[in-house]
Amino acid sequence: MPTPNAAAELPPHTVAALHPDGRGSSLSSLSRELYRRQCLDWPMMAAGAEALNAVQVRSVAVGPYDVRLQFNPKRIVSTGAKVDAASIRERRCFLCAAHLPAEQRGVLAYGSFLVLCNPMPIFREHFTIAHVRHIPQSIEENILPFLDLAKDLAGSHAVFYNGPKCGASAPDHMHFQASPAGSIPAERDAADPARRVQRAIRGGLTVSTLKEYGRGVIVLESASRQETELGFLRLCAAMRRAFGTEDEPMLNAIAVWDGGRWRVIVIPRTKHRPAAYFREGEDQVLISPAAVDIGGLIVTPAERDFRRTDAALVEEIFREVSVSDDILNDIIGRL
Numbered sequence: 001m002p003t004p005n006a007a008a009e010l011p012p013h014t015v016a017a018l019h020p021d022g023r024g025s026s027l028s029s030l031s032r033e034l035y036r037r038q039c040l041d042w043p044m045m046a047a048g049a050e051a052l053n054a055v056q057v058r059s060v061a062v063g064p065y066d067v068r069l070q071f072n073p074k075r076i077v078s079t080g081a082k083v084d085a086a087s088i089r090e091r092r093c094f095l096c097a098a099h100l101p102a103e104q105r106g107v108l109a110y111g112s113f114l115v116l117c118n119p120m121p122i123f124r125e126h127f128t129i130a131h132v133r134h135i136p137q138s139i140e141e142n143i144l145p146f147l148d149l150a151k152d153l154a155g156s157h158a159v160f161y162n163g164p165k166c167g168a169s170a171p172d173h174m175h176f177q178a179s180p181a182g183s184i185p186a187e188r189d190a191a192d193p194a195r196r197v198q199r200a201i202r203g204g205l206t207v208s209t210l211k212e213y214g215r216g217v218i219v220l221e222s223a224s225r226q227e228t229e230l231g232f233l234r235l236c237a238a239m240r241r242a243f244g245t246e247d248e249p250m251l252n253a254i255a256v257w258d259g260g261r262w263r264v265i266v267i268p269r270t271k272h273r274p275a276a277y278f279r280e281g282e283d284q285v286l287i288s289p290a291a292v293d294i295g296g297l298i299v300t301p302a303e304r305d306f307r308r309t310d311a312a313l314v315e316e317i318f319r320e321v322s323v324s325d326d327i328l329n330d331i332i333g334r335l
């Protein structure tokens with residue numbers, strides 16, 4: 001929902017561009033121009049972009065699917081982030097416009113979300129898309145902007161969401177992120193007819209799961225914004241009943257606009273961090289799965305984890321933090 005008052009209170013220098021801008025510029029082009037300029041004008045962003053040159057990547061075949069590992073030392077800030085309620089209360093929110101670094105600018109979309117460059121990126125053109133107000137992370141309250149962002153960034157970016165208890169570094173400040181299209185393996189796998197199993201059709205909305213994928217995934221597809229919205233909200237309600245919770249059900253979600261349809265990839269979660277994350281000393285594995293990781297691009301800020309992570313460890317982590325086939329079937333049965 002537009003919040004003109006909050007947008008009007010943004011420090012004027014913070015807004016580099018508006019979307020829509022009255023000239024028909026796409027959100028993709030405005031965001032890419034922002035990225036280009038921020039790499040020139042903001043030393044921290046330039047350093048973050050430079051650090052991506054040193055990132056290492058390797059693939060691991062985990063039976064019928066592949067994952068990619070990314071060794072990215074700068075991501076220790078996110079992987080190691082304290083996200084307990086007390087730590088969040090005590091820190092200054094880094095997504096509130098009043099606290100942004102002096103050089104940081106954003107594209108104000110729909111009067112309510114600020115597209116910002118992530119200065120500790122996993123990808124080139126990695127954006128954090130923060131609400132202009134300091135309101136809690138909630139996908140159900142913000143499903144329409146999620147879908148609109150996916151459509152308006154189509155072709156250049158996917159948009160993703162981390163639940164407040166399963167990957168969001170700022171659970172107290174509503175935000176999405178955007179990654180270059182095709183960077184997260186689940187985007188490709190969810191579009192692959194050979195991997196999909198259609199489970200339900202509701203009007204023009206299809207509900208599918210992915211077979212032999214090592215983690216429970218539900219894919220919603222529709223050409224209708226309203227059908228996709230309602231299908232997603234119905235899925236959240238089904239997950240809430242299956243999990244027996246009043247809170248937002250734990251989930252990560254990735255949205256793309258592809259071939260005239262929305263595709264929303266939902267990964268229900270049972271926990272945020274695996275047991276290996278909390279081991280002591282050498283046994284500790286610094287993998288803290290959020291949407292990108294559970295989507296198949298696992299970020300390892302420690303080199304030893306990058307070297308030693310194998311198919312068995314990936315399987316173990318995915319099994320531990322995502323839902324089993326039984327729970328997935330229970331959720332689908334409640335739709």
Ligand SMILES: [Zn+2]
Nearest residue numbers: 093096134173
């Ligand atoms: Zn905030």
